[in-house]
Amino acid sequence: QEAALRQSEKLAATGRLAATIAHEINNPLEAVTNLVYLCKTDPTIPTSVQRLLETADNELARVSQIAQQTLGFYRDTTRPASIDLAELLHGVVDLFSRKMMSKRLQCTVKVDGDLRIFGLQGEIKQVFSNLLVNAIEASEVDTTIQIRGRIAQRSGINGVSVLMSDCGHGIPPEVQTRLFSPFFTTKQSLGTGLGLWVTRGIVEKQGGAIGFRTKTDPPTGTIFRVFLPAQIREVDAFGAPGSTFIQ
Numbered sequence: 733q734e735a736a737l738r739q740s741e742k743l744a745a746t747g748r749l750a751a752t753i754a755h756e757i758n759n760p761l762e763a764v765t766n767l768v769y770l771c772k773t774d775p776t777i778p779t780s781v782q783r784l785l786e787t788a789d790n791e792l793a794r795v796s797q798i799a800q801q802t803l804g805f806y807r808d809t810t811r812p813a814s815i816d817l818a819e820l821l822h823g824v825v826d827l828f829s830r831k832m833m834s835k836r837l838q839c840t841v842k843v844d845g846d847l848r849i850f851g852l853q854g855e856i857k858q859v860f861s862n863l864l865v866n867a868i869e870a871s872e873v874d875t876t877i878q879i880r881g882r883i884a885q886r887s888g889i890n891g892v893s894v895l896m897s898d899c900g901h902g903i904p905p906e907v908q909t910r911l912f913s914p915f916f917t918t919k920q921s922l923g924t925g926l927g928l929w930v931t932r933g934i935v936e937k938q939g940g941a942i943g944f945r946t947k948t949d950p951p952t953g954t955i956f957r958v959f960l961p962a963q964i965r966e967v968d969a970f971g972a973p974g975s976t977f978i979q
């Protein structure tokens with residue numbers, strides 16, 4: 733128990749460090765992206781050079797994806813607050829509506845009552861964004877992703893559970909054991925392998941848990957389940973154990 737706690741604190745501290753770096757990278761990255769854009773659209777620059785700039789632009793977009801999509805919300809400087817779970821989940825779904833439209837995916841969100849959780853809005857957003865992105869990427873076209881929030885209890889602790897299920901290709905056994913490791917991806921250059929690692933770091937830091945169920949034979953999809961306690965043990969900005977916040 734003690735060791736597990738120390739491990740999750742270490743994970744959280746690493747996650748924060750990564751997020752801080754991502755944040756610091758963002759400003760110069762934006763500046764370079766703008767410069768490349770200016771050159772690309774400059775008619776006096778020959779087409780051969782513009783083609784090179786196109787490549788530069790694509791690579792910049794990739795760095796930006798790593799910095800923002802995976803870690804962008806993580807560095808949340810606000811205080812932990814009471815969060816409306818349904819509102820947060822709908823907000824996350826809206827962020828990725830274009831990505832879903834391109835695969836003609838439907839997404840349903842169903843949350844019991846008016847469930848609230850206590851935590852950092854940015855971090856919780858990060859958790860469900862990362863899961864939703866994975867669900868979208870795994871989904872077959874024309875299928876539905878279901879998100880379901882309800883009251884839950886885990887080892888006698890009150891909280892909420894959120895289930896996210898997709899009708900995708902499922903997770904093969906050899907992938908299942910490495911899913912949460914940093915930089916593990918089956919998406920080659922399109923993946924970062926940071927999504928689930930960051931997600932688990934956030935969830936465990938808050939005293940929650942994450943798990944999944946999947947079927948590959950036949951492929952009928954995957955369900956990720958996140959449990960978050962209503963009352964969380966916070967870790968301060970430097971990764972040291974802090975005080976307990978009560979809802």
Ligand code: ADP
Nearest residue numbers: 866867870902917918923924925926927928954
């Ligand atoms: P990335 O998405 O960048 O590859 P993640 O940490 O988010 O990194 O996920 C790691 C791996 O877990 C993915 O490459 C994929 O193989 C697998 N995975 C995650 N979510 C799902 C899902 N819903 N369905 C199928 N495979 C998944």
Ligand code: MG
Nearest residue numbers: 865866927928
């Ligand atoms: Mg991912």
